[in-house]
Amino acid sequence: MFSGSIPALVTPFRDGQVDEAAFRSFVDWQIEQGSSGLVPCGTTGESATMTIEEHNRVVRICVEQAAGRVPVIAGCGSNDTRIALEHMFAAQAAGATAALVVAPYYNKPNQDGVFQHFAYLAERCDLPIILYNVPSRTITDIGIPVMHRLAEEFSTVIGVKDATGNLGRVTAQRLACGPRFCQLSGNDETALGFNAMGGVGCISVTANIAPRLCADFQSACQSGNWEAALHLQDRLYPLHDAMFCDSSPGPVKYALSRLRNDMPTEVRLPITWPSGAARTTVDRALEIAGLV
Incomplete structure (x- = not known):
């Protein structure tokens, strides 16, 4: 089971191309700082504006650089079921531990369509799947009845990244899918409550910036040291909030530029560099967290 602090990694771009050297260094830093897993090609990694070739290359680089030190959960989602399967096959061939598969977006399928999307993938590829509900x-929700049916019928559907913001779902999903169903928060700011209700970790945006603090926070939760976890929550909360004070991952990349000289600052349209007000918000949050 996956657990702890698992950053949804940014993808460094330089002159319009993936900066492989910077990405490899970033992966090493994340592992050294205590991250317990890695997610390349998630939302924060700007997967929506990558070509299929870039997407698969970034997953492969991440797996190679991690070298078995931590599991790699490869972003494999698409609103085209066939493309999602392509991503899963490529991730499996690269050696990824699991696939993170978002609910189909834009198409607005009904709940049967959502089930059929994930069933199609699970029937054709045995790479473990973590559902991504955001x-x-x-717009599309992975309803709890659908989640229950998927977990019951397919042993490779092993958990969920829940970014609904509805903490009550943690209990409802555990009752529907069983205690072995891995529940990871998709929202840093509610991860404390999420863990208290039965979650086991977070696929985190903030961990890009503060991997050690996020790892310590998750460790405190896992050991039941809620006083320490609350202290870290208060220290990190302004940073959690600041990461979305402008369109993500603009604020994340700005924060990284203040902490690491080797990380390029490029974002891909339609994402733009954060505004001056947003950068000021990030600066203040970095100070509160004690990172600058």
């Missing part, structure tokens, strides 16, 4: 972006 209806604020996809």
Whole structure:
């Protein structure tokens, strides 16, 4: 089972291309700082504006550089079921541990369509699947009855990244899918409550910036040291909030530019560099967290 602090990695771009050297160095830093897993090609990694070739290359680089030190959960989602399967096959061939597969976006399938999408993938590829439920972006929700049916019928559907913001779902999903179903928060700011209700970790945006603090926070939760976890939550909360004070991952890349000289600052359209007000918000959050 996956657990702990698992950053949804940014993808460094330089002159319009993936900066492989910077990405490899970033992977090493994340592992050294205590991250317990890695997610390349998620939302924060700007997967929506990568070519299929770039996407698969970034997953491969991440697996190679991690070299078995931590598991790699490869972003494999698409609103085209066939493309999602292509990504899964490529991730499996690269040696990824699991696939993170978002609910189909834009198409707005009904709940049967959502089930059939994931069933199609699970029937054709045995790479473990973590469902990614983020209806604020996809419009489509992975309903709890669908989640239950998927977990019951397919042993490779092993968990969920829940970015609904509805903490009550942690209990409802555990009751529906069983205690072995791996529940990871998709929202840093509610990860404390999520863990208290039965979650086991977070696929994190903030961990790009503060991997050690996020790892310590998750460790405190896992050991039941809620006083220490609350202290770290208060220290990190302004940073959690600042990461979305402008369109993500602009604020994330700005924060990284203040901490690491080797990380390029490029974002891909339609994402733009964060505004001056947003950068000021990030600066203040970095100070509160004690990172600058």
